[in-house]
Each structure stands twice: as C-alpha cells, then as structure tokens.
Amino acid sequence: MQDIVIDTPTQKSVIHCGKGSFEQFAKGLDGKKLFVVTDSNVYRIYRDLIEKTFKNSPVHVIKAGEASKTYTTLIGILKHMLESGATRAYTVVALGGGVVGDIAGLAASLFMRGVKLIQIPTTLLSQVDSSVGGKTAVDLNNVKNAIGAFYQPGEVIVDPMFLETLPKREIRCGLGEIIKYGALDKEIYTTLCANSDRLFDMEFLESITAPCIQHKANVVAGDEKDLNGLRKTLNLGHTTGHAFELYYKRKSHGEFVLIGTYYELIIAQMQGVCGGEYADNLKMLIGKVIKMPVYDNAQKAALAAKFDKKNDEQSTVSMIVPAKEGRCAEIKMPLDEYVKTIGEIAEEIKEKK
C-alpha cells in the first residue's frame, strides 16, 4: 500500500493506494456518521460488502450511467441527507465510478455548506483520475460539468479489488485517462510503451495506478482551482472528447477521451506541434485500446466544443495536445476552422476503413 498526499490551501487530501486499502479503511469506521452514495451497478455487485461495512448508515443509490449527472439527482441526495437526519458532523462516502464521485462530491460540498468527503472509486477511470483532485460537478443544459465545485476529499481509497468485477469496456475507459497521462508524463509513457501488449492485464493496471495518481496530485497541488494553466494540461484530448461525448453519447467518457486524443494528436501533427515516432507510438497505444469509430456528422459534433467551459470565448476552441515526451502544448483555433478540421480527420478515418 502507498499513500499519496495532496496539500492545497483549502484541504489536505490523502490517497490510500493498493490492495487492502479498503479493508483497512473499513476497520476504522466505528462510531463515524456516514452517508453513503453509490449507483445501481455497484449496489447490485457489492450489496453484501456495503451492508457489512456501513451497517446502519443511510445508503443512497442513484441510477448507474452518465445520464444521472443532473441537478435532479443531486437534489435527491441532499433531500435524503436531510430526511435521514444528517448534520454537519456527517461524512459523505462516494462509492462508485466517476459519476457517483462527481455528484456525491458536489452534494458533500453543498450540504450545510460542506461536510467531509471520502471517495472510494470502483472503476479504473475514477481510480486513476476523477476521484483525485476535488473536481465535482453535474451537467446542465447539455453542457458537461456546467455546475460544480472544487472540493477536496479528505481521503481517497483506491483498492484494485474493485477492478476485478469491471467489464472490459470499463477497463478501456480507464485506459483512456491512463494513456492521457502517458502523453503528459515521460515515465508513464515509457512504461506504457514497454507494456503495450499487456495494457488490459490486471497486474499491469495495478502497477500503473499510483504513478498516474502521483502525476495528478502534483498538478493539483500546483493549481487546485484550474487558474494558472497547469491543471488545464489534464484536459489533454478532452475538448474534442467532450464535444463528441455530448453529441454521440453512446460511448463512455474514457473512450471519448481516447478518440479526442487521437483527433487532437492529428491536429497537433498538422500544425507541426507533434510528430515522428512519438506521435506514432501514441497512436499505437490508442489503437491497442480502441478502434477509431467512423463518424458521419463529426462537424456537427465538433460544434458542441463551443459550450466547453475550457473556452473563455465561444468563437475560439482551446485544446491541450501532445507535443513530445512529457510535454504538451495548447492549440487555439477559431471555431469554424476547428469544425472543418475535425470533419476532415473523420473523413480520413472513414476512407481508411
């Protein structure tokens, strides 16, 4: 087991990584006032564990899936907290994937102006990325994460035991963010290349989790509120990923991150920002995880980028793209040029098939 610490001006956040971290966490719960939030999938699989661990604490089960990331779900949690007699002395436990973590985290930040929060991510994506760093949110008016808060969990429990029950698609989704870290961090990149044939291997995934969290922890400690540009680097691939996610919906967030990274990598190549063997290797890694889908309406989908909160102006699109090993760059493009380029890349992918 390994502890990673993020010290921000607002809160110290400790991430306990490794096998056995959940068991250890469970041992220290006696007498604590907890309110547990989970989703229908996790509850179905882990109901016994939840009942054994959290005993009489209220458990709020939301419907699994991105479609739950609404203020209606959020208010449902907050009402349940009030109705079950929760006070400022309570701790919200978010047990689940990114959606549960985002909504329950926001609920914790809002309830009585903020109660303690513990994240227990159960998917690969939430373990390596979304449970760490305090970003919480729900969507509104078809805008991803339109309303939210920066709210650090006091503790994060990252136990690989939860990965064992994950479908392959969920692993793929987590690999989306892991490859993103590869495009930001030289050591992770080298490790990924050296293990490109065993990316889906459980032992490998266990070993790569802590380095990814450590990378994110360093970034968050330097730019908790996303103000100085450092944290923005974690959005590599996300501009196009989010736009496609809004438009096409069917795939999961991590898959869209991979697709977005692929498209934005090609834009980076076109602009001479990235190239050579490095670009080829990144494409190879992406190819090991996902087949690029064929999109007919890519231009229309790309238009959704204008609602991305990463853009201060709706007429300009900002993207974080891979540059070279351990280095990324920001590309800003007029919206119309961006839309046209995304359309061209989609055409190219179509022709290759």
Add this chain to the structure above:
Amino acid sequence: MQDIVIDTPTQKSVIHCGKGSFEQFAKGLDGKKLFVVTDSNVYRIYRDLIEKTFKNSPVHVIKAGEASKTYTTLIGILKHMLESGATRAYTVVALGGGVVGDIAGLAASLFMRGVKLIQIPTTLLSQVDSSVGGKTAVDLNNVKNAIGAFYQPGEVIVDPMFLETLPKREIRCGLGEIIKYGALDKEIYTTLCANSDRLFDMEFLESITAPCIQHKANVVAGDEKDLNGLRKTLNLGHTTGHAFELYYKRKSHGEFVLIGTYYELIIAQMQGVCGGEYADNLKMLIGKVIKMPVYDNAQKAALAAKFDKKNDEQSTVSMIVPAKEGRCAEIKMPLDEYVKTIGEIAEEIKEKK
C-alpha cells in the same frame, strides 16, 4: 469612503463602504463581462440605473422575497447564464438584499466551478451582514440555508444611497443584525446606547454600517469556514430566530433575529449567563425597534430548531447568547427543555400585554 479588507485562504474580499462607492464602481465597468442578478423590487425601483450602469449585460430578475431561496430559482439563474453565453471569464453581480446575495453568490460559486462575484447590497441587513463574509445558500425541505457554499465576493459595494428607498420595515430588519453586533462588540453597543433615540435616523445608520462590517470582517478572517467557533458567534439570536422564521414565516429575517435575541437573552438570564443593566439595555434597544409579538404555538415553532445546521445532534440545541459587554457565550440545552422554556417565555410575553 472606506475600504475594509478580508483576507482568507481562498480569496481576498474588498468591501467599499460609503456614499459614492456605487458611482465609482460603475465607472470601472467598461469591457467587463457581467451577469446581473436582482429581484423584482429592486428592478422596479432601479431599472433606469441598472440599464444605465450595466448596459447590454444580461439581467436576471428573481421574485422578491424569502420564498425565492430555492434550488429552482438557483437553477433558473444558472440556465440563464448558459443561455446567454456566459463563460468562466464572467462576473456575477448580485444587486439586491440578502436573498439575492445568497442565491446569486451560490450561482457564482457553482457556475463552471466558480466565477467572480461582486455583491452590491441594497438593504440595510445585507449591507451590514449578509453580503460580507462569503456565506451563500438556498433553503431545502424547510431547512434554512441547507445547501450552500463559502464563496467570497471579490468586491462588495456598500452604498447608503440604496437605503433611501427602503421601507421602514427593512430598516428594522437591518437593525436586527446591528443590535446583534451590539451584543457582540463593546464599541457598537456603546454607540447604540448613546443613540438609542435615533436608531432609524439615516445619518446614524450610515455611521454604524462600517463598524458592523469591520466586526464581521475580523470574525470571518479568523474563521472563514465556521470551524473554530469564532464565526458561530455571529449566530447570536439566530437559533430561535431561525426556528420562528421557519414556523411563522410572516416577518423578515432581521425581525426574527431580534425576536430570537430577546428570547435567548431571557434564557441567558435564567441560566445566570447574562444579567443586570446590560441585559436591560439590550432589551431596551430591541424594544426601540420591534414590539415582541404574542405567539400561541411557540413550543411547536421551537421544535424547528432541531433542523438547524448549527446543531450537530438533533437532540441538543445550541445557542449563542449575550453574556456581558463585548462578550457572548454558548448555551447548549436538550431539545425538550429548550422547547419547554421557549413556551414559558412566550407565555410571559403574552401575560404582560
């Protein structure tokens, strides 16, 4: 004019006090991206000023009154922000009383995980109290301020020109909080006693505003997130005030604070925590502002205190009460004893009439 600064770990907040502060603020707005929130009363009276000052900025008008402090109103603001193309570069301007400040402040904290916020309080209560210190909230399930955030406004513009259009009842409401400061701060207490016959006088109110804000600023700087007990002192009179406010509704927040302070002052006397001339003077000041109403169901109303977020346990009621000049104390009582005592005080008031 006078500037008061609050420096917290999260944000520096500058309060510009005095005549002319709004005009000065208005001069510096060119090119700023603003989203204005106000209420139907303020809009009716100041429509010309708003249009002249904020020109083409979107203006969101909520219905005046405490009943607007709901998540529905909050979501309405956030949707309007999205629809009018607001980005992270926008600033929310809260122009109005406490309700506008609370909701618009929460909207600013949530939009894209937080945009800049300027508070322009237009009532005496919001000028001396609620616009300063970063507490934002809406009610839920009949629980006051059940969901909210600590979110400091970058600037607060406190201009007495807005007081000129206020009905007397609103002045009374602000005096509720001003007398609360008197019960916490020796200098304010002395000033209030020396001016007890001109509490409603505009010049006097102008002169007492900055000292009240300075008191609050000192408290907030020492305990922004309401954690170490210092900020809790600002809740003097509020436990019973909030309970009555929830149950009886008709009066305004500041009036209930006065009523709550009166009841809790008597509890403090019963427990030997407060007494003598000091207690008499506080009662005299309260009496100059409001006549104690006769309540038949005071016990029932008092029960609502168990939903107060100031209580960590629903079976115990915590109150901040006056002790002696410049000193307050905390009284904790079992809920049933508290309810019984409130009933007795209400009976006494009834008999005296």
